[in-house]
Amino acid sequence: MTLKTGLEILKAAQTGSYGVGAFNTDNLETTQAIMEAAEETRSPILMAITAGALKYSGTRIVDIAMAEAKNATVPVAIHLDHGDSFESCMWCIRKGFTSVMIDKSHEDEATNIRETQRVVDAAHAVGVSVEAEIGRLVELGAEVIISEENATLTTADEAERFISACGADTLAIAVGTAHGPNKGRGRPEINHQRIAEIRARVEQPLVMHGASSIPQDVVARVNQAGGVLKDAVGIHDDDITQAIASGMCKVNVGTDLRIASTAGIRELIRDKPDIIDMRKILAPAREEMKRVIVKKMNLLGSAGKA
Numbered sequence: 001m002t003l004k005t006g007l008e009i010l011k012a013a014q015t016g017s018y019g020v021g022a023f024n025t026d027n028l029e030t031t032q033a034i035m036e037a038a039e040e041t042r043s044p045i046l047m048a049i050t051a052g053a054l055k056y057s058g059t060r061i062v063d064i065a066m067a068e069a070k071n072a073t074v075p076v077a078i079h080l081d082h083g084d085s086f087e088s089c090m091w092c093i094r095k096g097f098t099s100v101m102i103d104k105s106h107e108d109e110a111t112n113i114r115e116t117q118r119v120v121d122a123a124h125a126v127g128v129s130v131e132a133e134i135g136r137l138v139e140l141g142a143e144v145i146i147s148e149e150n151a152t153l154t155t156a157d158e159a160e161r162f163i164s165a166c167g168a169d170t171l172a173i174a175v176g177t178a179h180g181p182n183k184g185r186g187r188p189e190i191n192h193q194r195i196a197e198i199r200a201r202v203e204q205p206l207v208m209h210g211a212s213s214i215p216q217d218v219v220a221r222v223n224q225a226g227g228v229l230k231d232a233v234g235i236h237d238d239d240i241t242q243a244i245a246s247g248m249c250k251v252n253v254g255t256d257l258r259i260a261s262t263a264g265i266r267e268l269i270r271d272k273p274d275i276i277d278m279r280k281i282l283a284p285a286r287e288e289m290k291r292v293i294v295k296k297m298n299l300l301g302s303a304g305k306a
């Protein structure tokens, strides 16, 4: 099947009142897990690739994702997640991406508008859709980039002003989620009222970053197999379904796949200490990721929509 743009997939989701997952891939096994889950559940997807994934694979991840996506029988968009510059967006478009995110949300609004507009103009000229972001999410990666005090929720005024000025196709908003496993902070609180307010003023599909649910049974398995994931919590399933009902169309999932693959690898190494074959070590990781993705597709309501 030919690739779809992010907008095509998300407009259909908006019309049908369901959510579509954007799953981050870094390698072959993750890409296979995402595609197998999508085929099995008949679910449209966005295959999301970050700058970090491009750097890790020496950009080969693009070839892997493209090859898998072109064999797909469900709608797939290849999406640049958190593009940091005009140049990186253009590089991805030339490589065949059908959706790019330009994230200048850390800049002032005028700069965010100007830089997003540049990407929109160029991307639209070649039929690629663009996701922009306004507001700031808490960053909980290896290093804290944006602290809780500096994270700000997007207002409906800002969202409407920004999207009409920059012309982006979809909009990521800050409504209380955070990137990463939320260690030690308790469960994030989603401002559903805010999602509904923004949806009432913005017709473009809305995007929620940092939407991993951090399944506690999988976290427990990681810890039982020697991992140390303390106080890792994510978004409650009810919050996800409510957010979709309020107008969210794209739900980004990265951390859940990392936790699932870690559980698979740790248990394999614990239970079969004689195994040295990389394929036998990574196959359970692929199965665990697929299981988590299938569950997510059913939760979002994208299952059966392809």
Ligand SMILES: [Zn+2]
Pocket (backbone or CB within 6 Å): 082, 179, 209, 210, 252
């Ligand atoms: Zn994100």
